Amino acid sequence: xxxxxxxxxxxxxxxxxxxxxxxxxxxxxxxxxxxxxxxxxxxxxxxxxxxxxxxxxxxxxxxxxxxxxxxxxxxxxxxxxxxxxxxxxxxxxxxxxxxxxxxxxxxxxxxxxxxxxxxxxxxxxxxxxxxxxxxxxxxxxxxxxxxxxxxxxxxxxxxxxxxxxxxxxxxxxxxxxxxxxxxxxxxxxxxxxxxxxxxxxxxxxxxxxxxxxxxxxxxxxxxxxxxxxxxxxxxxxxxxxxxxxxxxxxxxxxxxxxxxxxxxxxxxxxxxxxxxxxxxxxxxxxxxxxxxxxxxxxxxxxxxxxxxxxxxxxxxxxxxxxxxxxxxxxxxxxxxxxxxxxxxxxxxxxxxxxxxxxxxxxxxxxxxxxxxxxxxxxxxxxxxxxxxxxxxxxxxxxxxxxxxxxxxxxxxxxxxxxxxxxxxxxxxx
RNA sequence: GGAGAGUUGCCAGAGCGGUUGAAUGGGACGGUCUCGAAAACCGUUGUCCUCUUACGGGGACCCAGGGUUCGAAUCCCUGACUCUCCGCCA
Numbered sequence: 399x400x401x402x403x404x405x406x407x408x409x410x411x412x413x414x415x416x417x418x419x420x421x422x423x424x425x426x427x428x429x430x431x432x433x434x435x436x437x438x439x440x441x442x443x444x445x446x447x448x449x450x451x452x453x454x455x456x457x458x459x460x461x462x463x464x465x466x467x468x469x470x471x472x473x474x475x476x477x478x479x480x481x482x483x484x485x486x487x488x489x490x491x492x493x494x495x496x497x498x499x500x501x502x503x504x505x506x507x508x509x510x511x512x513x514x515x516x517x518x519x520x521x522x523x524x525x526x527x528x529x530x531x532x533x534x535x536x537x538x539x540x541x542x543x544x545x546x547x548x549x550x551x552x553x554x555x556x557x558x559x560x561x562x563x564x565x566x567x568x569x570x571x572x573x574x575x576x577x578x579x580x581x582x583x584x585x586x587x588x589x590x591x592x593x594x595x596x597x598x599x600x601x602x603x604x605x606x607x608x609x610x611x612x613x614x615x616x617x618x619x620x621x622x623x624x625x626x627x628x629x630x631x632x633x634x635x636x637x638x639x640x641x642x643x644x645x646x647x648x649x650x651x652x653x654x655x656x657x658x659x660x661x662x663x664x665x666x667x668x669x670x671x672x673x674x675x676x677x678x679x680x681x682x683x684x685x686x687x688x689x690x691x692x693x694x695x696x697x698x699x700x701x702x703x704x705x706x707x708x709x710x711x712x713x714x715x716x717x718x719x720x721x722x723x724x725x726x727x728x729x730x731x732x733x734x735x736x737x738x739x740x741x742x743x744x745x746x747x748x749x750x751x752x753x754x755x756x757x758x759x760x761x762x763x764x765x766x767x768x769x770x771x772x773x774x775x776x777x778x779x780x781x782x783x784x785x786x787x788x789x790x791x792x793x794x795x796x797x798x799x800x801x802x803x804x805x806x807x808x809x810x811x812x813x814x815x816x817x818x819x820x821x822x823x824x825x826x827x
Numbered sequence: 828g829g830a831g832a833g834u835u836g837c838c839a840g841a842g843c844g845g846u847u848g849a850a851u852g853g854g855a856c857g858g859u860c861u862c863g864a865a866a867a868c869c870g871u872u873g874u875c876c877u878c879u880u881a882c883g884g885g886g887a888c889c890c891a892g893g894g895u896u897c898g899a900a901u902c903c904c905u906g907a908c909u910c911u912c913c914g915c916c917a
């Protein structure tokens with residue numbers, strides 16, 4: 399959520415910022431409501447001040463056994479007037495809040511301005527595209543060939559987009575998840591959190607999914623709960639409504655969860671195999687940090703995610719999202735795109751974002767700084783990583799001419815432990 | 828799902844419908860004392876909104892939302908959450 403006072407004092411800056419994000423929020427509407435609210439509030443406060451004073455007089459008069467009839471009558475009038483004012487103020491505040499909750503974050507200065515992903519900026523790449531002396535297969539063929547998933551039965555029991563991992567495929571995914579979590583804990587010092595997959599409306603609002611994106615999420619009507627689209631939601635909101643000590647910062651958390659996305663309206667788009675799913679698994683990093691250093695931390699977290707891809711020996715590139723491709727709450731985002739040689743495309747496996755104080759204002763996550771002042775923290779998160787597309791990249795990168803898939807070096811210890819075997823191929827012999 | 832108890836400031840914990848933003852204790856911070864520390868003593872210890880160039884005012888907030896009243900932390904209603912007991916159950 400943007401700061402109302404900031405909008406009031408920097409209206410033009412906000413107009414320009416929102417325009418960069420292709421947003422149609424009307425700043426003038428917000429300012430008009432704000433102006434009106436303050437006017438009514440002023441009258442209300444003055445009435446209230448008089449009421450407080452006279453109420454004390456009445457108490458005094460009654461104590462002395464006097465008659466306060468005329469004062470009581472006057473106060474009745476003011477009381478009624480204030481009830482009306484309170485209603486008006488409350489209506490305005492509700493409207494104002496709705497407008498503010500629907501206004502996206504403003505892109506950071508360093509973000510390239512552009513209407514969509516074609517304006518994203520290449521930042522760097524690591525490794526280079528692998529070449530084969532045979533025609534590489536794509537994920538779908540490799541999955542079938544090695545019997546790693548049963549997509550048809552997934553569709554039968556739930557619907558398309560709900561994958562069923564089988565045998566070696568299930569173990570490979572589980573090895574991948576364990577590897578990633580362990581790596582972030584040991585190498586980067588994150589604290590693992592196990593969190594609920596269902597959260598309430600307030601929590602979904604805190605990180606910015608609600609009210610705008612309600613249709614993108616699965617909802618349990620009976621209890622008014624939402625299935626989380628990412629661990630970012632429960633993990634970031636863990637500290638909602640709290641005032642932390644600056645000594646507690648930074649808070650570094652990593653969490654592995656199922657993620658649920660309705661992906662409404664995206665049918666037919668990249669939906670083959672594991673590319674776009676309604677349910678998938680993801681390891682997510684979340685940090686709550688001091689506002690002064692959040693952009694340094696953004697670089698650091700991007701690196702944290704990159705190291706996973708490096709460890710897995712996968713070629714990838716880092717893209718900086720343009721203003722128009724930025725998500726609702728983000729001020730700046732790096733996407734990590736892994737090369738899938740069989741599919742012949744770069745696939746997004748991680749999105750690392752700095753939300754500045756946008757989420758902190760909504761979720762009300764604050765800290766007491768060294769100077770004693772209470773301030774909003776900055777929140778960041780990044781996938782580290784989403785498994786399905788990482789899975790695709792591994793299959794396609796480590797394939798051999800006979801369709802078998804070698805294990806990346808770092809997964810071997812996990813594989814050995816899980817299968818009790820020392821075959822370095824993704825297969826159960 | 829049924830029955831009951833509770834929700835007050837950083838924490839614990841008082842609080843007759845009328846100087847209660849809130850007793851008291853603890854903690855934290857500052858000061859006196861000390862070579863330093865402990866102890867003791869003194870002081871400080873909120874968030875948000877708003878008016879004002881400023882000094883400084885005013886208002887709201889005792890789980891949330893309604894209601895009663897001239898006036899509500901205190902009375903009434905609804906909801907959320909926590910705890911205890913019963914039932915059901917991985």
